[in-house]
Amino acid sequence: SQKIEQNSEALNIQEGKTATLTCNYTNYSPAYLQWYRQDPGRGPVFLLLIRENEKEKRKERLKVTFDTTLKQSLFHITASQPADSATYLCAQFTGNQFYFGTGTSLTVIP
Amino acid sequence: EAGVAQSPRYKIIEKRQSVAFWCNPISGHATLYWYQQILGQGPKLLIQFQNNGVVDDSQLPKDRFSAERLKGVDSTLKIQPAKLEDSAVYLCASSPTGSRGETQYFGPGTRLLVL
Numbered sequence: 001s002q003k004i005e006q007n008s009e010a011l012n013i014q015e016g017k018t019a020t021l022t023c024n025y026t027n028y029s030p031a032y033l034q035w036y037r038q039d040p041g042r043g044p045v046f047l048l049l050i051r052e053n054e055k056e057k058r059k060e061r062l063k064v065t066f067d068t069t070l071k072q073s074l075f076h077i078t079a080s081q082p083a084d085s086a087t088y089l090c091a092q093f094t095g096n097q098f099y100f101g102t103g104t105s106l107t108v109i110p
Numbered sequence: 111e112a113g114v115a116q117s118p119r120y121k122i123i124e125k126r127q128s129v130a131f132w133c134n135p136i137s138g139h140a141t142l143y144w145y146q147q148i149l150g151q152g153p154k155l156l157i158q159f160q161n162n163g164v165v166d167d168s169q170l171p172k173d174r175f176s177a178e179r180l181k182g183v184d185s186t187l188k189i190q191p192a193k194l195e196d197s198a199v200y201l202c203a204s205s206p207t208g209s210r211g212e213t214q215y216f217g218p219g220t221r222l223l224v225l
Contacts, residue, residue, distance in 0.1 A: 004152075031210060031211070032210065032211045034211075034213075041218070041219075042218055042219070043114070043201050043203070043216025043217050043218055043219050044153065044201075044214075044216050045216070046213040046214065046215075049211055049213075051211070089152050089153075091152075093210050093211070097155065097166070097168070098143075098155050098158075099152075099155075100145075100152030100153045100154070101152050102150070102151050102152045103151075103152050
Protein backbone atom coordinates (compact mmCIF):
# COMPACT_ATOMS: atom_id res chain seq x y z
CA SER A 1 0.00 0.00 0.00
CA GLN A 2 1.02 3.62 -0.38
CA LYS A 3 3.27 5.05 2.30
CA ILE A 4 3.63 8.75 3.09
CA GLU A 5 6.46 10.03 5.27
CA GLN A 6 6.77 13.44 6.86
CA ASN A 7 9.47 14.93 9.09
CA SER A 8 9.26 12.62 12.09
CA GLU A 9 10.77 15.12 14.46
CA ALA A 10 9.15 18.33 15.57
CA LEU A 11 10.36 21.47 13.84
CA ASN A 12 11.20 24.57 15.90
CA ILE A 13 12.02 27.81 14.13
CA GLN A 14 12.42 31.45 15.02
CA GLU A 15 9.66 33.91 14.20
CA GLY A 16 10.19 35.57 10.84
CA LYS A 17 12.12 32.65 9.35
CA THR A 18 10.89 30.31 6.64
CA ALA A 19 9.63 26.91 7.76
CA THR A 20 10.06 24.03 5.29
CA LEU A 21 8.18 20.78 5.80
CA THR A 22 8.76 17.63 3.75
CA CYS A 23 6.34 15.00 2.47
CA ASN A 24 7.80 11.92 0.75
CA TYR A 25 5.78 9.11 -0.75
CA THR A 26 6.54 5.64 -2.03
CA ASN A 27 5.14 3.53 -4.80
CA TYR A 28 2.41 5.29 -6.73
CA SER A 29 2.50 8.91 -7.86
CA PRO A 30 -0.65 10.71 -6.78
CA ALA A 31 -2.76 12.80 -9.09
CA TYR A 32 -2.59 15.56 -6.49
CA LEU A 33 -1.35 16.36 -3.02
CA GLN A 34 -3.12 18.33 -0.33
CA TRP A 35 -1.76 20.04 2.76
CA TYR A 36 -3.81 20.45 5.93
CA ARG A 37 -3.23 22.18 9.24
CA GLN A 38 -4.33 20.55 12.52
CA ASP A 39 -4.45 22.31 15.87
CA PRO A 40 -4.63 20.33 19.15
CA GLY A 41 -8.11 18.98 19.81
CA ARG A 42 -9.43 20.01 16.40
CA GLY A 43 -9.94 18.44 12.99
CA PRO A 44 -7.61 19.15 10.06
CA VAL A 45 -8.20 22.30 8.01
CA PHE A 46 -7.42 22.37 4.28
CA LEU A 47 -4.68 24.75 3.17
CA LEU A 48 -3.47 24.02 -0.37
CA LEU A 49 -3.77 21.54 -3.21
CA ILE A 50 -1.18 20.91 -5.91
CA ARG A 51 -1.72 18.70 -8.94
CA GLU A 52 0.86 16.39 -10.54
CA ASN A 53 1.29 18.69 -13.53
CA GLU A 54 2.00 21.71 -11.32
CA LYS A 55 5.46 22.45 -9.99
CA GLU A 56 4.50 25.12 -7.49
CA LYS A 57 1.44 26.66 -5.84
CA ARG A 58 1.25 29.75 -3.65
CA LYS A 59 -1.28 31.21 -1.26
CA GLU A 60 -0.32 34.27 0.74
CA ARG A 61 2.69 33.19 2.89
CA LEU A 62 2.33 29.53 1.91
CA LYS A 63 4.09 27.77 -0.95
CA VAL A 64 3.92 24.13 -2.01
CA THR A 65 6.13 22.35 -4.52
CA PHE A 66 5.63 18.94 -6.07
CA ASP A 67 8.46 16.89 -7.58
CA THR A 68 7.19 13.63 -9.05
CA THR A 69 10.75 12.54 -9.89
CA LEU A 70 11.85 12.81 -6.27
CA LYS A 71 8.40 11.67 -5.07
CA GLN A 72 8.36 14.63 -2.75
CA SER A 73 6.35 17.71 -1.84
CA LEU A 74 7.75 20.63 0.12
CA PHE A 75 5.57 23.01 2.13
CA HIS A 76 6.98 26.43 2.96
CA ILE A 77 5.70 29.08 5.36
CA THR A 78 7.51 32.36 4.87
CA ALA A 79 7.78 35.08 7.52
CA SER A 80 6.55 32.56 10.08
CA GLN A 81 4.51 33.69 13.09
CA PRO A 82 3.78 32.05 16.45
CA ALA A 83 0.18 31.59 15.22
CA ASP A 84 1.54 29.22 12.56
CA SER A 85 2.42 26.71 15.30
CA ALA A 86 0.44 23.54 14.58
CA THR A 87 0.76 20.09 13.04
CA TYR A 88 0.83 20.04 9.25
CA LEU A 89 -0.40 16.99 7.35
CA CYS A 90 0.07 16.08 3.73
CA ALA A 91 -2.51 13.91 2.02
CA GLN A 92 -2.92 12.29 -1.34
CA PHE A 93 -5.40 10.30 -3.37
CA THR A 94 -3.74 7.28 -4.97
CA GLY A 95 -5.59 4.49 -6.68
CA ASN A 96 -8.89 4.41 -4.86
CA GLN A 97 -7.54 5.38 -1.49
CA PHE A 98 -7.02 8.64 0.35
CA TYR A 99 -3.87 8.65 2.50
CA PHE A 100 -2.63 11.07 5.15
CA GLY A 101 0.95 11.38 6.33
CA THR A 102 1.84 11.24 10.01
CA GLY A 103 2.19 15.01 10.23
CA THR A 104 4.96 17.36 11.30
CA SER A 105 4.64 19.45 14.44
CA LEU A 106 5.82 23.03 13.90
CA THR A 107 6.57 25.49 16.70
CA VAL A 108 7.39 29.08 15.86
CA ILE A 109 9.33 30.70 18.68
CA PRO A 110 8.72 34.43 19.30
CA GLU B 111 -22.47 28.13 7.10
CA ALA B 112 -22.38 25.60 9.91
CA GLY B 113 -19.47 23.19 9.95
CA VAL B 114 -19.37 19.45 10.47
CA ALA B 115 -20.88 18.53 13.83
CA GLN B 116 -19.83 15.51 15.88
CA SER B 117 -20.94 14.11 19.20
CA PRO B 118 -19.98 13.22 21.77
CA ARG B 119 -16.69 15.07 22.02
CA TYR B 120 -15.26 12.62 24.54
CA LYS B 121 -16.08 9.06 25.53
CA ILE B 122 -14.52 6.70 28.03
CA ILE B 123 -15.56 3.04 28.00
CA GLU B 124 -14.23 -0.30 29.14
CA LYS B 125 -13.02 -2.90 26.70
CA ARG B 126 -15.72 -5.14 25.27
CA GLN B 127 -18.33 -2.39 25.67
CA SER B 128 -20.10 -0.78 22.72
CA VAL B 129 -19.93 2.82 21.63
CA ALA B 130 -21.49 4.96 18.91
CA PHE B 131 -20.46 8.25 17.38
CA TRP B 132 -22.67 10.65 15.44
CA CYS B 133 -21.80 13.03 12.62
CA ASN B 134 -23.84 15.69 10.85
CA PRO B 135 -22.04 16.92 7.71
CA ILE B 136 -22.23 20.34 6.11
CA SER B 137 -25.66 20.82 4.54
CA GLY B 138 -25.75 19.68 0.93
CA HIS B 139 -22.51 17.71 1.04
CA ALA B 140 -22.97 14.39 -0.72
CA THR B 141 -19.81 12.72 0.56
CA LEU B 142 -19.09 11.77 4.15
CA TYR B 143 -15.91 10.24 5.55
CA TRP B 144 -15.01 8.62 8.85
CA TYR B 145 -11.35 8.62 9.91
CA GLN B 146 -9.48 7.11 12.86
CA GLN B 147 -6.55 9.12 14.17
CA ILE B 148 -4.33 7.37 16.71
CA LEU B 149 -2.13 9.63 18.82
CA GLY B 150 0.95 10.72 16.87
CA GLN B 151 -0.35 9.43 13.55
CA GLY B 152 -2.21 10.87 10.61
CA PRO B 153 -5.91 10.18 10.03
CA LYS B 154 -6.71 6.79 8.49
CA LEU B 155 -9.80 6.52 6.31
CA LEU B 156 -12.26 3.96 7.66
CA ILE B 157 -15.25 4.45 5.37
CA GLN B 158 -16.50 6.81 2.69
CA PHE B 159 -20.16 7.36 1.82
CA GLN B 160 -21.57 8.93 -1.31
CA ASN B 161 -25.10 9.97 -0.33
CA ASN B 162 -26.33 6.82 1.46
CA GLY B 163 -24.11 4.35 -0.43
CA VAL B 164 -20.67 3.06 0.60
CA VAL B 165 -17.86 4.03 -1.77
CA ASP B 166 -14.94 2.54 0.17
CA ASP B 167 -14.80 0.59 3.41
CA SER B 168 -11.66 -1.42 2.71
CA GLN B 169 -9.93 -0.29 5.94
CA LEU B 170 -12.93 -0.69 8.21
CA PRO B 171 -12.51 -3.61 10.69
CA LYS B 172 -15.87 -5.06 9.84
CA ASP B 173 -15.84 -7.64 12.61
CA ARG B 174 -16.31 -4.87 15.17
CA PHE B 175 -16.93 -1.60 13.34
CA SER B 176 -20.08 -0.62 11.47
CA ALA B 177 -21.32 2.61 9.97
CA GLU B 178 -24.49 3.80 8.34
CA ARG B 179 -25.84 6.87 6.61
CA LEU B 180 -29.43 5.87 6.12
CA LYS B 181 -30.96 9.05 4.70
CA GLY B 182 -27.83 10.35 3.03
CA VAL B 183 -27.36 13.08 5.61
CA ASP B 184 -26.06 12.30 9.11
CA SER B 185 -24.10 9.19 9.95
CA THR B 186 -23.35 6.89 12.87
CA LEU B 187 -20.16 4.90 13.47
CA LYS B 188 -20.36 2.03 15.96
CA ILE B 189 -17.75 -0.13 17.63
CA GLN B 190 -18.88 -3.40 19.21
CA PRO B 191 -17.04 -4.73 21.15
CA ALA B 192 -14.32 -2.15 21.74
CA LYS B 193 -10.67 -3.09 22.20
CA LEU B 194 -7.87 -1.17 23.89
CA GLU B 195 -6.32 -0.39 20.50
CA ASP B 196 -9.48 1.44 19.43
CA SER B 197 -8.46 4.36 21.64
CA ALA B 198 -8.16 7.21 19.18
CA VAL B 199 -9.86 10.32 17.84
CA TYR B 200 -12.63 9.57 15.37
CA LEU B 201 -12.95 12.31 12.80
CA CYS B 202 -15.86 12.90 10.47
CA ALA B 203 -15.42 14.92 7.28
CA SER B 204 -17.63 15.90 4.38
CA SER B 205 -17.16 17.26 0.89
CA PRO B 206 -19.62 18.59 -1.71
CA THR B 207 -19.37 15.89 -4.37
CA GLY B 208 -16.50 13.55 -3.47
CA SER B 209 -14.59 14.32 -6.67
CA ARG B 210 -10.82 13.87 -6.61
CA GLY B 211 -8.90 16.76 -5.13
CA GLU B 212 -11.96 18.23 -3.47
CA THR B 213 -11.47 19.86 -0.08
CA GLN B 214 -12.65 17.82 2.88
CA TYR B 215 -14.16 19.71 5.81
CA PHE B 216 -13.50 18.08 9.15
CA GLY B 217 -15.45 18.07 12.38
CA PRO B 218 -13.76 18.47 15.80
CA GLY B 219 -13.62 14.72 16.35
CA THR B 220 -14.67 12.35 19.13
CA ARG B 221 -11.89 11.33 21.48
CA LEU B 222 -12.37 7.71 22.60
CA LEU B 223 -10.50 6.12 25.48
CA VAL B 224 -10.92 2.38 25.99
CA LEU B 225 -9.84 1.13 29.43
